[in-house]
Amino acid sequence: MSISIINVGYRSTNYWVVSAGASRLLVDIGWPGTLGIMKANLKRMGAPLAEIRYALATHYHIDHAGLAEEMKAEGIPLLVLDVQVDAIPLMKTWTKPTDRYVEITPHGNVVISFGESRRLLSQIGIAGEIVHTPGHSDHCVSLLLDDGSVFTGDLPPEGYAFDNPVALGTWQMLRRRGATRIYPAHGPVRPMGETFAGGKG
Known part of the structure; x- marks a missing residue:
């Protein structure tokens, strides 16, 4: 089945929906307190x-995983790589009460190893x-598709690293490993090797 990719991002951050038909994975999960915006963008797209x-967070910073617990309450499991587990509770230390951040609990998280990811995605x-x-x-992770698309979160652009x-x-x-096209969390989609001095999250 062919894969489609859409951007449902806002506030200068890209949130990618990777779809195989009506079976979808959300890569990066939104700012806290913005569930209404995320729902509206998903519906519009x-x-x-x-x-x-x-829902998969490339890393546990507030603009990438701030909606995780709210999305879980909507019935969407949080896909967590084992290297990310210890980073999750630290995220609350970067939030303020005005952020309306709902702390992520272990309940409803699907924790896997990198070696298990291909089988889960194939499902x-x-x-x-x-x-x-x-x-x-x-604790950063990326989704690398077999067609060369890679969702890199805030990995610094190669030309500036x-x-x-x-x-x-x-x-x-x-x-x-075959990456050819970069879908970053900030800035435009670009071919592998092209430099972009985009915003940093």
Whole structure:
């Protein structure tokens, strides 16, 4: 089945819906307290909330995972990689009461290893895997599809990571594994190797 990709982002952050028919994965989950905006964007783009099978945060910073618990309350499981578990409770330390952040609980989280990701994704019709992509933070992950599309969150653009050997190593790994087109959390979609000095989350 062919894969479709749409952007339901807002507030300068991209949130990607990766779909195999009506079976969908949300990559990065929204700012806290913005469930109404997320629902409206999903509906406007033809990706109903009820069709999202999992929500995946590339990392646990407030603009990427702020809606996770609210989405779980809507019936969408949170897909968590084992390297991310310890980062989840730390996210609340970066929030203010005005953010209306709902703390993420372990209940309803689906915790997997990277090695298990391909099988889980195949169950919802998506050919690809989730890979560890440190460089912005140690617990960052990316969705890498078999067609070369890669959803990199806040991984610093390769052309601007000359002083970040961890990020450079991550980009080299992604290239070896077949990544050809980058879907970042900030800024436009671009081919692998093209530089973009976009915003940082």
